[in-house]
Structure formats: C-alpha cells, structure tokens
Amino acid sequence: MSDEPLPIGLREVSEATARLRGVAVRTPLLHDTLLDALVGARLLVKVEPLQRTGSFKFRGAYNAIARSTAPAVVAWSSGNHAQGVALAAALLGKRATIVMPADAPRIKQERTQALGAEIVFYDRARESREAIGAAIAERTGAAIVRPYDDLDVIAGQGTVGLEIVEQAAELGLLPDLAVVCCGGGGLIAGCATALRALLPQIRVYAAEPAGHDDTARSLARGERVANAPGVRSICDALLATEPGELTFLINRRLLAGGLVASDAEVCRAMALAFSELKVVVEPGGAVALAAVLAGRLDCRGRTVAVVLSGGNVDPDLYARVLAGC
C-alpha cells in the first residue's frame, strides 16, 4: 500500500472544528449499561441525530460552504445532505439551490424549502441530477457541494471523530475500535482521519446494509467495486452504488474492514436506541450499532466508539419498527 500522503489530515479536521464551534451541536457521547451487557464491551455512542437538521451532514456542508468564496451553492440530494446544505447556506448568507427528484417525499421538499433553499425538480428516469446541478453552477456561479467526494465535506464530517476522542478522554477512556456507517464514505473517511491521527492503534470499521456492502468488498479487493443493482434496503440514506474516489483513497488506507447488518438487525438497533438511549435514529443511521449488536465484530472487553449518524425517519415507519417491524 502506498505511503503517499493522504489529501487531508488532522489539521483540516481541526480547522473544521474551529469553524463549526458555536454553530454545530457538540453531540453527546452516551454509554448505557444494558447495551454494554448485550455485547460484553463498553460502547460509546455518538449521537448525530441531535445535530442540526437531524444528521451529521450539516457539518460537512457548513465547512465546505464556509470555505467557498462563491455567492451561492448548488447540491443534489433528496435527503439529509439537502437539509444540511440548505441550513448551512442560510447561516452563511448564501443562496442555495437543491436539485431533487420530482417524486421526493413532500416532507423532505417542505423541510428543505423551510430552510430557505430553492428546489429544482428533475425526472429521475430521464434526467441526470449531476448534469442539471453542473448547468446551474455554470449559469449562476454557484459552487457545487458534493455529498461526500469533496475534501472540505470530508474534513467537516471528521469533526465527529475528533469529538469522539475528546469526549472519550473526558470520561477517562480511549476507544480501541470504532464503527461508522458508510454510504459514499464521507463520514467514515473524515472520522478515520481524525481517529487514526489521534489514536494510531484504533481499528475503524465501516458498517453497511446487507446487499450494499460496496465499501466492505472494495476494501477486501483493494479497488472500487459497485453493488449489484436493484437490492432493496430499509437504509435509504446509505444507498450509494460504489465508494467515492476521494473517500476510497482515504478509506483503503485507514480502515480495518467492513461489517454488514440486515434490515432486521437495523430495526432491532433502532428499537434499542429508543428504549435505552431515548434517541430517534433512522435506519441508515443505526447500521453501525446494528452490526455491533449482531456480533459482527469481536469486541469483548474493548471500548468501542459507535456512530449513530442521523434521525430523519418517517413516523409511520418508526412506529412499525417499534412494533417489531
């Protein structure tokens, strides 16, 4: 494996932390006796559903938009990235345009608009959101804020990892292991950058939904491979088709491997987050906890940092999960 320096390091994550101070929530790092007993380890659970707009995405969006000199931004997303970009742009006094499929759930449209963004709809079957976004950027001078394959976004997401180390130290603990969910890989690339810089011995694992384990397989193979199309998953936030270029460049160097959780395991983790932690977690946000609770990682006797990444879940689905799926 190459010894070439990685494109970002602890310095960029620390700078992002300074930018986010007083703007992002320093979300708590929780521990719980019953969860510890279930896995025979000490779990430290980082709670990003409490982040502004309900997910970690706000961190990377704010860092990238704060670093940009463009007067406006454009992004494509129907989910958490859209809301993160919309709020970050509003706080920084910039116009935001979000390219969203015409069939996106109304609640996601409304929330994004309520945060002050303009929405441009496209036809999922016939148009390319990337092309539409690029055309808007070209025409208006807006900067494109990519959901994960952007170094400023990755550095912003990395503030989650930096906070984990600080907050664990406040409890007198050093994590041996960390498990972070992975779609395009921006959150885990940023977290691994901070975690491995501060705790060189830590082993960081990606968690993915079953059938969407492109990063696990890419890590094993040493090159990017895509998911088979058409596999369904409850984890709507984690359905990137393959690892990002920049994120995989980082993740192949810093990660110890990939873990997988089934939909049923994700539902169980959501229900335990409800009953034990009192935190609302969306399916994609629970996959790291699900993999740990399902025993996918040998962590007996260890201290394990686990990231819950977001909590934007429909109440109907949530009620079904509480009823046992």
Add this chain to the structure above:
Amino acid sequence: MSDEPLPIGLREVSEATARLRGVAVRTPLLHDTLLDALVGARLLVKVEPLQRTGSFKFRGAYNAIARSTAPAVVAWSSGNHAQGVALAAALLGKRATIVMPADAPRIKQERTQALGAEIVFYDRARESREAIGAAIAERTGAAIVRPYDDLDVIAGQGTVGLEIVEQAAELGLLPDLAVVCCGGGGLIAGCATALRALLPQIRVYAAEPAGHDDTARSLARGERVANAPGVRSICDALLATEPGELTFLINRRLLAGGLVASDAEVCRAMALAFSELKVVVEPGGAVALAAVLAGRLDCRGRTVAVVLSGGNVDPDLYARVLAGC
C-alpha cells in the same frame, strides 16, 4: 413574603455538580429553527431523556446517596426515581431496596432489578409504601431517598439549571424565561435555585398536566393545596397529589407562576420532539414544551429555557402518539 434564607442555595447545587462530574451525562441544550418559528421565541431545550436511566432523577439520587454515610438505601417508586436510585446506589457500592406496587409494569420491575436493586412489593390498596420503606430503613440502617422532599435530592436536580446557564452562555445567550415540569417539585426547586442565583432577572414557571396543577394553584394561593382525586392524565410521572413541603418552601419564593398543558398538547409536543429534535420524550417529560407550544406563556422575542425531563415511555403508547394520539 419572608426574607428568611432558603434552605439551599447555589453553593449546594455547585457541590452537586462537582459530585456528578464524569458520572452524570451533561445533557445537550438544543435549539431548533422550526420550534423557534412556531412560538416566535428562541427556545433552548435541555434534554434530560439522555440522562442515565432516561431521566433527571439519577442526578438527585446520586447526590443524595453520595452524601449519605449509610451502607444501604431504600426508596419507594414505580418509575424514574426507582431506576435513578438503583443505578446511583450500584455506582456508589451500596445496596438498594425499592418498594414498588405489586402491579407495577413488568418492564419497570425488570429494569430496576437489572440495575442491581432488590424490589419489595406492596399492595397499593391496603398497604402504605412509606410505612414499609420506613420499616426497612429502621431494620437495616438504610437511608431513605425521598423522590423530591429532600435537600440533597433538590440540589442534585438543580444541576440541570446550572448546566442550562453554562450552556446558554457558551452560545452567547442568557435565558429570560425558564419552564420546567413539576410533579412533587424537586426538579423545578433545584433548577430555580441555580437559575435565580445566576440570573436574578429570569422568570421561572412550573408546567403541570391539566387537572394536576396543584403547584400552580398553590403558588396563586400562597399555601399548599391538593389536586382533586381521580383526574386522569397521560403524564404518569407527574401525578403527585400536592406540592412537597421543602419544594414548596423554595418554589413559592423563586417561581413566577404555573402553566398547564392538556393531554393533546402533550402529545403534540412529544411528536415535535420526535420530528424536530430526534429525542424520545415521555408524556410527563414533555409538559413544559407543551405549555410553551400551546402559547400559555407570553414569550415572543425572548430566550426561553425549556426542560424535557425524561424519556421512559412504552413503545405502544409512543407509536400511538406519533399516529396523532
């Protein structure tokens, strides 16, 4: 009104804060754009469902048990106080006995036992839990940990108020108003002690369920009055029949008044805590937010601290609340 000094002050709350450092969770103080827009004020929401055992009760129990020299403790409760006492005693290496009605929900029995406490059941219709608890204390030398009418318990709960001031200051804000739920009155008595000492101009309001507004009416009357028996409420954690002696001594001097919320208003607040804050709140824990959202307090343009006090709610009830009650 008397100028006699109150039985506790900021000093006792600060000492409790030192005792709880690294033991209790410093729960976050959240703010949310949509909630602010709904009331036309800036809300700072203190999230005690994330406290260990799922409610603020752990704070007061730990402070009282840490101060006691007895080798064991006894308490009576079927709810949040039981779990708070059980965990605090376990952490401090003391035996805990909890007197609980024989018909208490099995989940509450199991959780209390899982935390290492011994349960003594009693017949709600024919026996007095106070008499049973006193007999156990007499026989075993255990210290009684009262749910609210105890100065060490009140000082421990007051750490919630002290943290609110610290965390608001970190955001560059000073609350003008605070709203705190009130059953026996321990949480609000402690919070008001800290808040009024640090921010003498702040106005602190009790929030109670409709039909259980004994503190609101007692404050208006200047003496303790009880609730009419038999009024039902969804807020099972807030059904004390009258204000405590010590708590009312403090609250009548420090509170600005009492607010009331209906069951429907409480359900709406729980649903907004789900969708906006991603926090699971039990009915009694949501009554302060409910009263503010229902417009019971003129707070336009103000900065308002609101305490969510606990999140121990049955999944069936929670699913019904999300479905619109």
